[in-house]
Amino acid sequence: MQLLNFFLSALRPDDLAALSPGLAEVSLSPGQVLFEPGDAVDSIYFPGSACVSLVTVLSDGKAVETSTVGRESAVGLMDAITDQPARGRVFVQVGGSAMRASSSTYRARLRESPALLKLTLLHARANALQAEQGVACNVAHDVHGRLARWLLMTQDRVGADTFPLTQEYMAVMTGVQRSTVSIMASALKKAGVIDYARGTVRILDRTTLLRHACECYSIVGQQFNDLRTTPT
Incomplete structure (x- = not known):
C-alpha cells in the first residue's frame, strides 16, 4: 500500500x-x-x-x-x-x-x-486552528495576501505545481467577489508569478508568491509540519 x-x-x-x-x-x-x-x-x-x-x-x-x-x-x-x-x-x-x-x-x-487517539486529536486540533486562523485572516488581511496564501496551500495539499482551480472557487476561498479575484489573478499572471487558463492554475514563481502571502500561510503550515515530527 x-x-x-x-x-x-x-x-x-x-x-x-x-x-x-x-x-x-x-x-x-x-x-x-x-x-x-x-x-x-x-x-x-x-x-x-x-x-x-x-x-x-x-x-x-x-x-x-x-x-x-x-x-x-x-x-x-x-x-x-x-x-x-x-x-x-x-x-x-x-x-x-x-x-x-x-x-x-x-x-x-x-x-x-492511545497512540492513534493522540495522533487523531493532534490533527483535529491543527484543523480547528486552521479554521480559527482563517477567520482572523479574513478580517485582518487584504485579498491579495489571502489569495496568495490559498494558492500556496492548495499547491502544498495536492503536491503539484499545476492544479484545476476556477475563479468562482477562488472567490469562495477568499470570501470576495469573482470580479475582484479576476483582477488579482490577472495581476499575478502579468507579473509572471502564476499562469492561469481555462480553470487551471500553474505556480511559476513560488518564492515571489510567498512574499505576497500573508503571515497566516506560515502559521498554518507550521502546525502541520510540527505534526510530522511529533512522536506518537
Missing part, C-alpha cells in the same frame, strides 16, 4: 495493520460532495493527490470556506470519532486519489490504541 497521506504515514505499524483491512483507495472527482450538513459521517478520507474543501453555507446560499484538507491530514475526523453528523458541506476542490476508512472501524481501533 502506497501511503501518500502524511497522517497514514505517521501511524504506528500496529495501528496501520489494524486499519488496513478496511482501507480502500478511491478516486475523488472535482466538485464531488462527500457530506452535506446533517449527513452521517460514515467514512474518513485521507487525501493523497486530492484536495477537499469544508464550507459553511449561509441562509442566502453564499458559501464561505473554513478550511481545506489535503495529503497533510484527514477529512471528517471529529465528526467520525464522535459519531456526529456533518456540520457543513464537504466537497472535492481538486480531484485525485484518497484512502477511505470506515468510521466505525476507526472508532473501534481508537478504543484500543
Whole structure:
C-alpha cells in the first residue's frame, strides 16, 4: 500500500495493520460532495493527490470556506470519532486519489490504541486552528495576501505545481467577489508569478508568491509540519 497521506504515514505499524483491512483507495472527482450538513459521517478520507474543501453555507446560499484538507491530514475526523453528523458541506476542490476508512472501524481501533487517539486529536486540533486562523485572516488581511496564501496551500495539499482551480472557487476561498479575484489573478499572471487558463492554475514563481502571502500561510503550515515530527 502506497501511503501518500502524511497522517497514514505517521501511524504506528500496529495501528496501520489494524486499519488496513478496511482501507480502500478511491478516486475523488472535482466538485464531488462527500457530506452535506446533517449527513452521517460514515467514512474518513485521507487525501493523497486530492484536495477537499469544508464550507459553511449561509441562509442566502453564499458559501464561505473554513478550511481545506489535503495529503497533510484527514477529512471528517471529529465528526467520525464522535459519531456526529456533518456540520457543513464537504466537497472535492481538486480531484485525485484518497484512502477511505470506515468510521466505525476507526472508532473501534481508537478504543484500543492511545497512540492513534493522540495522533487523531493532534490533527483535529491543527484543523480547528486552521479554521480559527482563517477567520482572523479574513478580517485582518487584504485579498491579495489571502489569495496568495490559498494558492500556496492548495499547491502544498495536492503536491503539484499545476492544479484545476476556477475563479468562482477562488472567490469562495477568499470570501470576495469573482470580479475582484479576476483582477488579482490577472495581476499575478502579468507579473509572471502564476499562469492561469481555462480553470487551471500553474505556480511559476513560488518564492515571489510567498512574499505576497500573508503571515497566516506560515502559521498554518507550521502546525502541520510540527505534526510530522511529533512522536506518537
